[in-house]
C-alpha cells in the first residue's frame with residue numbers, strides 16, 4: 093500500500109514529456125496571418141522540431157505588447173507553462189506611435205500603441221473610457237518574461253519581421269527600433285545566463301528576402317507590404333530557425349534539421365555577431 097502510493101507519487105509530472113514552445117506575437121506570426129490568404133510564420137515552426145516538442149502558436153492578429161498584456165494573453169501563456177517549456181515573444185509591428193486619448197478598439201490608436209522610450213516611461217490616456225497607464229514595449233515584455241521565468245520556462249525574445257524589403261523596387265532594410273528594444277530587453281533580463289536568448293529574426297528574414305529577389309518577394313505580399321503569403325511565411329520560419337541555430341540557445345538542440353542543411357542559397361549563412369549580442 094505504502095509502496096504503491098510511493099510509486100504513484102513519483103509519477104506526478106513535474107514537466108511535460110516533451111516541451112511546449114508557446115509563441116506570443118501579432119499577425120505576422122499568428123494562425124491565418126493577416127487573413128486574406130496570408131499566413132503567420134509561427135504556423136510552420138513545428139516542422140523544424142518534428143516530435144521533439146509541441147508548438148502552441150498563441151500569436152493573435154492586430155496585437156502589440158500592450159494589448160497582448162491588457163487582454164490577458166501573456167497571462168494565459170503563463171498559466172499553461174510548466175518547467176522546461178519555452179516562450180518566443182515577437183512584437184513591434186503594431187506597437188509604434190504615440191498613445192492617443194479617447195481611442196477605442198476600432199478608433200484612434202486602437203489601444204495598441206506603447207508609450208515611446210526604452211526605459212520606464214508611462215503615458216496616461218483613456219482607452220474605452222477607462223484610464224490606462226500605458227507602459228513602454230520593454231516594460232510589457234519584461235513583465236511578461238519575468239512571469240514566464242518564474243514558471244521555469246526559458247525565453248526567446250525575437251526581433252520583429254521587416255516589411256517587404258523590395259517595395260520600392262530596390263532592396264532596402266533598416267532594422268526597426270524594436271530590434272534594439274528586443275535586444276535590450278534580453279540583456280536586461282540577464283541574457284543567456286538567465287535562460288533568455290535574442291534571435292535576430294528581422295535580420296535573417298531580410299537576408300532571405302534579398303536572396304529571393306524582387307519578383308518572388310513582391311509576388312508573396314498579396315495583400316499589403318506587411319503580411320506574407322504562405323510560401324514566404326514558411327521562409328520566415330526557416331529564417332527564424334537559422335537565427336536560433338546561429339546562437340547559443342539550447343532550444344536549437346531540439347531542431348531536427350542540421351545547420352548545414354539550413355544555411356545555403358535560400359537563407360544565407362549565420363550573420364556576424366560579437367560577444368555583446370545576447371544570442
Ligand SMILES: *[C@@H]1O[C@H](CO)[C@@H](O)[C@H](O)[C@H]1NC(C)=O
Nearest residue numbers: 126127128129130314315316
Ligand atoms: C481582407 O478580407 C476581408 C474579408 O475577409 C475584407 O473585408 C478586407 O477588405 C480584405 N482586405 C484586403 C486588404 O484585401
Ligand SMILES: *[C@@H]1O[C@H](CO)[C@@H](O)[C@H](O)[C@H]1NC(C)=O
Nearest residue numbers: 161166167227231232235236
Ligand atoms: C504584468 O503582467 C500581469 C500578468 O500578465 C498583468 O496583469 C499586469 O498588467 C502586467 N503589468 C504590466 C505593467 O505590464
Ligand SMILES: *[C@@H]1O[C@H](CO)[C@@H](O)[C@H](O)[C@H]1NC(C)=O
Nearest residue numbers: 114148149150165168169172
Ligand atoms: C495554447 O496556449 C493557450 C495559452 O496561450 C492555451 O489557452 C491553449 O489551451 C493552448 N492550446 C493547446 C492546444 O494546448
Ligand SMILES: *[C@@H]1O[C@H](CO)[C@@H](O)[C@H](O)[C@H]1NC(C)=O
Nearest residue numbers: 190191192193215216217218
Ligand atoms: C489624456 O487626457 C488626460 C486628462 O484628460 C491628460 O492628463 C493626458 O495628458 C492626456 N494624454 C495624452 C497622450 O494626450
Ligand SMILES: *[C@@H]1O[C@H](CO)[C@@H](O)[C@H](O)[C@H]1NC(C)=O
Nearest residue numbers: 194195196197219220221222
Ligand atoms: C464612452 O462614454 C461615452 C459618454 O458617456 C459613451 O457615449 C460611449 O459609448 C463610451 N464608450 C465606450 C467605448 O465605452
Ligand SMILES: *[C@@H]1O[C@H](CO)[C@@H](O)[C@H](O)[C@H]1NC(C)=O
Nearest residue numbers: 139140329330333334349354
Ligand atoms: C526542417 O525540415 C523539415 C522537414 O523536411 C522542413 O519542413 C523544415 O522547413 C526544415 N526547417 C528548416 C529551417 O529548414
Ligand SMILES: *[C@@H]1O[C@H](CO)[C@@H](O)[C@H](O)[C@H]1NC(C)=O
Nearest residue numbers: 275364365366367368369370
Ligand atoms: C557589437 O555589435 C553591436 C550590434 O551590432 C554594436 O552596436 C556594438 O558596438 C558591437 N560591440 C563591439 C564591442 O564591437
